[in-house]
Amino acid sequence: MEWKLLSSEYLHKEPWLTLRRDRCALADGRVVDPYYVLEYPDWANGMAVTEDNKVILVRQYRHAIGKVLLEIPGGVIDTTDASPEIAMKRELLEETGYAFSEIYNLGAVAPNPSTSTNLTHMFLALGGKKVQEQQLDDNEEIEVILADVAEVEQMLKDHQFLQSLHVSCLFYGLQKYRELKAAVLPK
Template identity: 60%
Template sequence: MLDWKLLHSEYLYKDDWLTARKDRCLTPAGKIVDPYYVLEYPNWVNGVAIAEDGKVIMVRQYRHGYGQTILEIPGGAMDPTDASPETAMRRELLEETGYAFEQLTPLGDICPNPASSNNLTYMFLATGGKKVQEQQLDQNEEIEIVHITLEELVQLMQTNQIRQSLHVTCIYYALEKIRSKK
């Protein structure tokens, strides 16, 4: 067994978007690890969204941490009121794109950074999208909708044009799911 034992935990900072804590841990070999910093985040969702016409719905937005505007798939943080990851994904798709989807296929979940973060990202393939409303963006969001073909998405992946690593992972899972259905 390689699991560490948590001996003590102290919160250093708590906010809506970032919580940082300092842990004191004991390894199976008897070594004390102090401090070990952990960032707590809500779980996230993201999804490859395909409209009724077969086009992939992408979002382009500025990402301040990276300092550039980039092309991504829709997604975001789960709210405490979201009953499930699927509920959160449907909400994010509607808010960011204005589209509702006939089917959401779960593609699994991944750890964004298990060395220092405590959350999961749930991935989906959303199909049968219909435009049902205008975007309902958060105060700090400015999102441009971009429609591309699956072939263009593959080309973007092959040329390293998608920069968000969690989105790259979801896209690969979605493309594999699409290939396996053919």
């Protein structure tokens, strides 16, 4: 079922948009030409919970769809980040001002594997403590919101999160959060 890459040509190459045109051979010999691929760096996002069990949400404007969205913290994994976990810690600190005592890897999902090359690495961060003010990029304006776990669950049920990668992370994060809480409850 795998395709064989016959040739590849970059049509546009900038830090935030890299587009290439591939020529591919299918297993049965047919040729697909052109097949367009968007190259993006990997991303990290996280369900972040403070030491008093509040989930940190962020609200920010998303220009491509022209809406202010309720989301979870996250962003691009920079080439200087040693790992996705390091990138997540950096993004949490920059966007929220919180540092975390525990970080759990929840796996990765592919945002759009038919046309995009990247993965989104998901995390659950616990024990968050406010240690600094936000350190936002020039084009970022992010409002930090704290919510109870039950409120976040209800927000999910009410479809208040539009960003599908964040919905996925919250789904896995809530599962792991419940698992960890159940492990410390008296038997």
